[in-house]
Structure formats: C-alpha cells, structure tokens
Amino acid sequence: MSTILSYPFMVRALLGALLTGLIAPTIGIYIVQKRLSLLGDGLGHVAIAGVGVALLAGATPLPVAITVAILGAVLIEYLRQHQRASGDVGLAILFYGGLAGGVFLSGLAGAGGLTQYLFGSITTISDADLLMIVVLALCALVISIGLSDRLFAVATDEEYARTLGLPVRFYNYLTVVLAAVAISLSMRTVGLLLVSALMVVPIAAGRNLVTGFWLTMVVGMGIGVVAATGGVLGSYYWNAPPGALIVLIAIATFIVSLPIGAALTRRRRAGRALPVVVEVVPPPHEQERGEGHPHVHGGPECHHPTVRHGDHLDYVHDGHRHAMHGDHYDEH
Incomplete structure (x- = not known):
C-alpha cells in the first residue's frame, strides 16, 4: 500500500474513488425510491455531450460536463412534471441524443480520448479535478444528508409530501441536479457509461441486508466505498479498467447479499411468529x-x-x- 501511495496519481485516484463511493449511493437511494433507476444512465449520456463540447472548445471537460448534465437533468424533470413527455421518453432522448452528440463533437475535435471518460481512467485525475471533486462532493453530501427527511418524503409519495407543506417541485429538481453532479464527478473513476450502477447496485444490496432508510443508506455508502476503492486498487495491480472492476465488485456484493438477506428475512419472520407467552x-x-x-x-x-x-x-x-x-x- 505504501508503494501505491508514493504515486501522486494513485493518491488522487483513491481520493476521487472514495468520494465517488460515498456520494453515488447517497443520492442513488432517492433515485431508486422514485423508480428512476435508469436516470443515471440518461444523465451520463448527457454528460458525454458535455465532454464532447469541452474537447471541441479546448476547455477542461469536468466543469463543462457538470454544467451540461445539470441542464439535461433540469430538462428531463421539467418534461416529467409538465407531462409533455413521459419519464421513459425523456430518458430515451437523453440516452441517444447525449451519446450521439458527444461522439459527434469529439470526432469533430479530432480527439481520441473519449474512452477514458466513458469507462474511467485513474491516471487522468488532475489536481484541479480533485479539488473540484472534493468541494462538490462535500456539498452534495451535506445537502443529501441534511435534507434527507424531505428528499425521501418527496421521493416516496409526492402527494403526501404536498400535504406536509413541502415544496415538492423544488426538491424534485434538487434531486436530479444532485444526481447530475454525482454522475459527472464520477466520470474519471467509474466512467459515464457505468456510474449509474454505482448509484443503484449498492442501494439494492443494502436493501437485501437491512431495513429502514438510514440503515440502507449507510450500508449502501459502505458498499460503494469498498467497490470504488477496491476497483482502483485492483486496476493498479492487475492493469484492469477501473470503472468495469468497480461495477463488477458492486454486483458481486449484491449477489452475495441475496442469500444473506434471505436468511435474515426468515429469521425476522420467525421472530415475529413466536407465540405469545402467557x-x-x-x-x-x-x-x-x-x-x-x-x-x-x-x-x-x-x-x-x-x-x-x-x-x-x-x-x-x-x-x-x-x-x-x-x-x-x-x-x-
């Protein structure tokens, strides 16, 4: 481990992976609760268009990708709320339009480095990128955890949230903006095509193991950190693509959680079925x-x-x- 930490790019990669593993499941739990698990894929494709714009303009890709992903998130939420297109149609537009636009623009720019943004590349995280990742990740964590009760209420039942006096429309926009930020920040480690899995799979594994919102979030964050940092370490030792390895570790954790979760469920049911002691x-x-x-x-x-x-x-x-x-x- 000391050898790895002697390389500055690996230190930046591990810090970026740690923050990615934290924020992706933290925001993903609201996306899963809203039954918009594929939203991450749609926003990832929009962020690809942002990367294409940055490559064509000769700008730094990360801030441009974040800006374009946020605009795409606001657009899809606007379409969903005003029923001008269903959520599925809006996501499909993001899927194909974003991906095609990104590939087209990067081709015009003559840049051949789009793959590192699609599937992640630990050697491409610069000091400026890391600083932006740290600042925005901490902001996203503070907001998603500090407003967790409101965000979860809106994600679970919008009508009930309105009866509580919550500004449902604002919190819906806030949720998709946080998702856009988390996805864009993860493009260096996981990659824009794979980051959605890190938002969904750890939460699904957490639901298999525990019950309750807070426990699911904490367990999901733990699985996300293990998968992200484990994928970066594995990519160093095995010379493997970090994004693919991160997702495979998360999926392996989900598979392991299935029998464990089934056993825990049987135990809980058996405990509830015990006869009343007279x-x-x-x-x-x-x-x-x-x-x-x-x-x-x-x-x-x-x-x-x-x-x-x-x-x-x-x-x-x-x-x-x-x-x-x-x-x-x-x-x-």
Missing part, C-alpha cells in the same frame, strides 16, 4: 378441596399449570380452566 404463576402449596371436585388444585400432588385471571388463578385441567370460587371450582 404468564404462569407457581401454584400455592395448599388449597382446600372443592365440593364435588375429584382433585385438589394447588396441593402437593398438583402439577397443572396456572394462569392469572384478574384477581385470582385459573388451573388448566383436561382442556378446561378451573377457578376456585368459594368452596367449589367453576370451569371456564
């Missing part, structure tokens, strides 16, 4: 024989269980409950 009170040593009753409950030879019934004891005997009333027993 309070059993030790019988008194002596009790008078009831008239016409062949057995003395409470005596030394009595082994029948007792249950408390109001202010007295009932004795379970032959499928009935006997209660001492005066000088005799009543059957309940």
Whole structure:
C-alpha cells in the first residue's frame, strides 16, 4: 500500500474513488425510491455531450460536463412534471441524443480520448479535478444528508409530501441536479457509461441486508466505498479498467447479499411468529378441596399449570380452566 501511495496519481485516484463511493449511493437511494433507476444512465449520456463540447472548445471537460448534465437533468424533470413527455421518453432522448452528440463533437475535435471518460481512467485525475471533486462532493453530501427527511418524503409519495407543506417541485429538481453532479464527478473513476450502477447496485444490496432508510443508506455508502476503492486498487495491480472492476465488485456484493438477506428475512419472520407467552404463576402449596371436585388444585400432588385471571388463578385441567370460587371450582 505504501508503494501505491508514493504515486501522486494513485493518491488522487483513491481520493476521487472514495468520494465517488460515498456520494453515488447517497443520492442513488432517492433515485431508486422514485423508480428512476435508469436516470443515471440518461444523465451520463448527457454528460458525454458535455465532454464532447469541452474537447471541441479546448476547455477542461469536468466543469463543462457538470454544467451540461445539470441542464439535461433540469430538462428531463421539467418534461416529467409538465407531462409533455413521459419519464421513459425523456430518458430515451437523453440516452441517444447525449451519446450521439458527444461522439459527434469529439470526432469533430479530432480527439481520441473519449474512452477514458466513458469507462474511467485513474491516471487522468488532475489536481484541479480533485479539488473540484472534493468541494462538490462535500456539498452534495451535506445537502443529501441534511435534507434527507424531505428528499425521501418527496421521493416516496409526492402527494403526501404536498400535504406536509413541502415544496415538492423544488426538491424534485434538487434531486436530479444532485444526481447530475454525482454522475459527472464520477466520470474519471467509474466512467459515464457505468456510474449509474454505482448509484443503484449498492442501494439494492443494502436493501437485501437491512431495513429502514438510514440503515440502507449507510450500508449502501459502505458498499460503494469498498467497490470504488477496491476497483482502483485492483486496476493498479492487475492493469484492469477501473470503472468495469468497480461495477463488477458492486454486483458481486449484491449477489452475495441475496442469500444473506434471505436468511435474515426468515429469521425476522420467525421472530415475529413466536407465540405469545402467557404468564404462569407457581401454584400455592395448599388449597382446600372443592365440593364435588375429584382433585385438589394447588396441593402437593398438583402439577397443572396456572394462569392469572384478574384477581385470582385459573388451573388448566383436561382442556378446561378451573377457578376456585368459594368452596367449589367453576370451569371456564
């Protein structure tokens, strides 16, 4: 590990991967809850168009990609809210238009380095890129965690969120903007074509293992960090593409979580199915024989269980409950 850290580009790559692994699942949990899991792919394709614009203009790709991805996110949310096109149609437009536009513009620029943005490249993270990743990732984390209750309420049930007085439209736009930022920041490590998997798969694995919003987010963030940093380390030792390895680690974690989650679910169901325990009170040593009753409950030879019934004891005997009333027993 010390050898790896002696290379500045690996230090930048590991820091970028760490932040990517944190923010992608943190924002992805809202995307999954809104049933827009493919939104990441659509925004990734739009960011490719931003990279193409930057290559054609000779500008730094990361800020241009972030700007174009945010504009695309706002557009698709506008179309969804105003029902001028369904969410699926809007995503399809982002898919094909963004990808085709990015490839076309990069071809006009004569640049052959588009692949490193599509699938990630750990050697291309500069100091300026890392600074932007750190600042924007911290902002995204603070917003997505600080407003988690509101964002989750809107993602779960918009009508109920409106009854609570929440500005639903604003939070919907905020969610897709955060997703656009997270996707664009991940293009150096995971790649724009694969980053959506890092938003969705860790959250899906977390849902298999735990219940509840906060636990799912925390477990998803942990899986995201392990997958992202593990993919970067593996790419160094095995000379493998980092983005593909990151996604494969995340998917492997999801597969492992399936049987574990099934076992945990069975255990939780078994715990809920346990019978209610009835309070059993030790019988008194002596009790008078009831008239016409062949057995003395409470005596030394009595082994029948007792249950408390109001202010007295009932004795379970032959499928009935006997209660001492005066000088005799009543059957309940």
